[in-house]
Ligand SMILES: [Zn+2]
């Protein structure tokens with residue numbers, strides 16, 4: 001499986017005790033269905049107030065301009081874009097069959113939002129069908 005941005009092979013690695021696929025060049029994450037929820041449930045990464053602000057305020061690839069939607073690394077279909085939360089500039093690439101692609105920094109933003117408000121976070125994930 002290759003990175004949808006860099007075309008380099010994704011490396012299987014453990015993140016928050018969950019086995020995920022990561023690109024070592026752009027630090028994008030590929031998560032199979034259910035893995036994102038697992039990562040967020042483990043939630044061992046605890047942000048200080050400062051870290052949270054800097055993570056939530058950080059620019060992501062999306063802020064630099066809407067790049068081409070990524071192709072699913074499993075089936076190569078163009079992924080759907082789902083806006084998680086406009087206030088934190090988070091737009092997620094998703095293949096309804098195979099999983100989600102998180103560009104650089106997006107997984108930390110999701111974790112920071114989840115930590116800030118578990119209820120809002122759950123509602124948003126449901127809205128996205130994740
Ligand atoms: Zn990459």
Ligand SMILES: [Zn+2]
Nearest residue numbers: 072075095098
């Ligand atoms: Zn797919």
